[in-house]
Amino acid sequence: MVKGIEKYGIPVVHICTVVPISRTIGANRIVPAVGIPYPLGDPTQGEDESRKIREKLVTRALKALETPVDEQTVFEKDEW
Amino acid sequence: MAAYKIVHYINQFFGGIGGEEMADYKPEVREEVIGPGLALKAGLGGDFEIAATVICGDNYFGENLDKATDTIIEMVKKYQPDVFVAGPAFNAGRYGVACGTICKAVEERLGIPVLSGMYEENPGADMFKQDVILVKTGNSAATMRKAVPKLVGLIKKMAAGEEILGPSIEGYLERGIRVNYFAEERGSERGIRMLVKKIKGEEFETDLPMPKFDRVSPAKAVEDMKAARIAVVTSGGIVPLGNPDHIESSNATKFGEYTVEGMDTMSKDDYMTIHGGYDRQFVLENPNLVIPLDVLREKEKNGEIGSLLPYFASTTGTGTATNSAARFGDEIGKKFIEEGVDAVILTST
Numbered sequence: 095m096v097k098g099i100e101k102y103g104i105p106v107v108h109i110c111t112v113v114p115i116s117r118t119i120g121a122n123r124i125v126p127a128v129g130i131p132y133p134l135g136d137p138t139q140g141e142d143e144s145r146k147i148r149e150k151l152v153t154r155a156l157k158a159l160e161t162p163v164d165e166q167t168v169f170e171k172d173e174w
Numbered sequence: 175m176a177a178y179k180i181v182h183y184i185n186q187f188f189g190g191i192g193g194e195e196m197a198d199y200k201p202e203v204r205e206e207v208i209g210p211g212l213a214l215k216a217g218l219g220g221d222f223e224i225a226a227t228v229i230c231g232d233n234y235f236g237e238n239l240d241k242a243t244d245t246i247i248e249m250v251k252k253y254q255p256d257v258f259v260a261g262p263a264f265n266a267g268r269y270g271v272a273c274g275t276i277c278k279a280v281e282e283r284l285g286i287p288v289l290s291g292m293y294e295e296n297p298g299a300d301m302f303k304q305d306v307i308l309v310k311t312g313n314s315a316a317t318m319r320k321a322v323p324k325l326v327g328l329i330k331k332m333a334a335g336e337e338i339l340g341p342s343i344e345g346y347l348e349r350g351i352r353v354n355y356f357a358e359e360r361g362s363e364r365g366i367r368m369l370v371k372k373i374k375g376e377e378f379e380t381d382l383p384m385p386k387f388d389r390v391s392p393a394k395a396v397e398d399m400k401a402a403r404i405a406v407v408t409s410g411g412i413v414p415l416g417n418p419d420h421i422e423s424s425n426a427t428k429f430g431e432y433t434v435e436g437m438d439t440m441s442k443d444d445y446m447t448i449h450g451g452y453d454r455q456f457v458l459e460n461p462n463l464v465i466p467l468d469v470l471r472e473k474e475k476n477g478e479i480g481s482l483l484p485y486f487a488s489t490t491g492t493g494t495a496t497n498s499a500a501r502f503g504d505e506i507g508k509k510f511i512e513e514g515v516d517a518v519i520l521t522s523t
Binding site: 095096097098099100101102103104105106107108109110111112116118119120122123127130131132133134135137141144145148149151152153155156159160161162163164165 | 387388389390391392393394395396397399402404407409410452453454455456457459460462463464466468469470472473478479489496499500501502503504505506507508510511515516517518519520521522523
């Protein structure tokens with residue numbers, strides 16, 4: 095789906111848990127998610143912590159969308 | 175008397191009835207060997223007899239699938255053949271579909287081994303290659319001579335109850351069926367041998383061909399996020415309570431579009447997940463774990479992003495064919511262009 099949308103020129107960031115799958119299929123901007131049953135957060139750490147994690151990942155994802163890339167890039171850290 | 179009996183199905187053209195103008199020809203059975211049947215008979219030799227040939231117009235079959243199938247089944251039943259062969263249809267679409275349909279029905283309803291032949295791009299090929307052995311032919315009847323030996327070989331095996339080997343050996347279309355067998359060597363030994371060949375740069379044959387995925391050039395980065403319209407898409411199977419669009423829990427055939435207008439967060443009173451591939455307890459409690467609406471709304475409010483599209487697109491990723499996903503992406507992409515979406519966050523579990 096990522097490629098189906100991106101071919102129209104709209105940048106897509108894939109927040110996903112199983113990064114190798116996303117790489118193989120060919121997403122260009124990838125942000126690793128936390129866990130399969132909870133990609134954007136970690137409820138095992140309590141709601142507050144989980145939301146903080148979500149905020150961090152979404153911020154990273156938006157940054158990825160603002161970052162020019164030539165090839166597949168996995169955005170694992172917050173270094174801008 | 176011949177040891178084995180065949181019944182052969184052909185269309186109005188190969189039956190010598192006529193061309194397009196006779197495509198509505200009703201099923202007829204003749205106790206003769208006709209058209210391509212002559213080549214088959216020659217290849218099969220004295221042990222085989224084509225007891226009957228069924229001729230049916232391609233349009234009649236296509237427009238009366240059930241009736242034509244029932245009629246022909248009755249015709250075939252009478253002869254109790256050892257093998258039923260249809261076509262070959264080459265690239266003729268209606269003919270290919272007819273051959274596939276009647277073969278499948280004969281096998282299911284009469285328990286008789288069946289086969290046909292067609293060009294791999296014949297619409298009938300995709301429809302029936304998994305159910306019926308379809309010999310690979312060229313795209314026109316000019317390639318009949320090449321197709322006949324393959325058909326003959328398979329007919330002989332089917333009649334004698336011999337094992338049919340893989341598609342590349344016998345010359346039929348790949349069915350995507352994995353057949354287990356006991357190899358002489360253990361997998362670990364075969365694997366090491368394959369790896370050594372690969373490292374040496376020598377030819378090796380993989381047991382399972384890996385699919386090739388195309389690439390899309392990275393789209394231009396967003397220049398002004400503060401003015402950008404962001405949309406969310408997910409493969410995490412988020413749907414309104416009750417799944418009104420009946421999106422499948424696995425192998426999705428569609429996607430849905432669901433509103434987040436006026437919502438500051440994803441509530442479990444509005445949304446659920448039907449994804450069959452992960453433990454749903456966390457997301458059912460808090461769908462923001464897949465559609466991060468709470469965070470995105472906040473960013474919209476404090477001006478970090480320009481605006482959020484008032485709906486998100488959602489489907490189930492697990493077990494979904496990559497072709498389906500590509501199609502969803504294409505439809506969603508088109509809509510997003512119309513809606514002025516500048517960038518997309520796509521979440522997957």
